[in-house]
Amino acid sequence: MHRVFPVDTFIAGSKPLALIAQRAITQPTQVALQPATRYYTDLTEYIEIIEAPTTVAVAEGLLAGRYEAGICAAEVLEQAPNQLRLMQSLGPALDTWVMFATTPLPASSSLRLEADT
Numbered sequence: 001m002h003r004v005f006p007v008d009t010f011i012a013g014s015k016p017l018a019l020i021a022q023r024a025i026t027q028p029t030q031v032a033l034q035p036a037t038r039y040y041t042d043l044t045e046y047i048e049i050i051e052a053p054t055t056v057a058v059a060e061g062l063l064a065g066r067y068e069a070g071i072c073a074a075e076v077l078e079q080a081p082n083q084l085r086l087m088q089s090l091g092p093a094l095d096t097w098v099m100f101a102t103t104p105l106p107a108s109s110s111l112r113l114e115a116d117t
Contacts, residue, residue, distance in 0.1 A: 005104040013092035017055065018074035020062055023085045028068035032058045037071045040090050 019041055021028045030048035034055045043049060052058045059072040063080055077084055
């Protein structure tokens with residue numbers, strides 16, 4: 001608890017995300033996703049949910065044909081328009097980032113919280 005200290009935070013939008021499927025599969029039954037994206041859309045129609053470490057890994061699996069469908073950056077469609085199709089546009093996710101340091105902010109910092117003093 002006293003080895004790292006939050007020193008800043010910010011919110012940043014991700015690349016626009018999408019639910020993408022293989023064109024050759026009319027009704028995908030499996031979907032790959034990074035666990036944080038699990039509730040970005042209704043996935044009840046999928047029998048198998050495959051967890052991947054990142055949305056980039058999902059995109060790579062879609063391009064390699066390992067996954068029937070997946071949630072990843074929408075831009076992956078541009079890489080294989082004849083292989084993949086858009087099922088649902090999800091837009092960007094808003095990610096909250098916390099920056100940590102090994103020393104706390106100085107007492108004179110305007111970013112220091114009242115609770116820290």
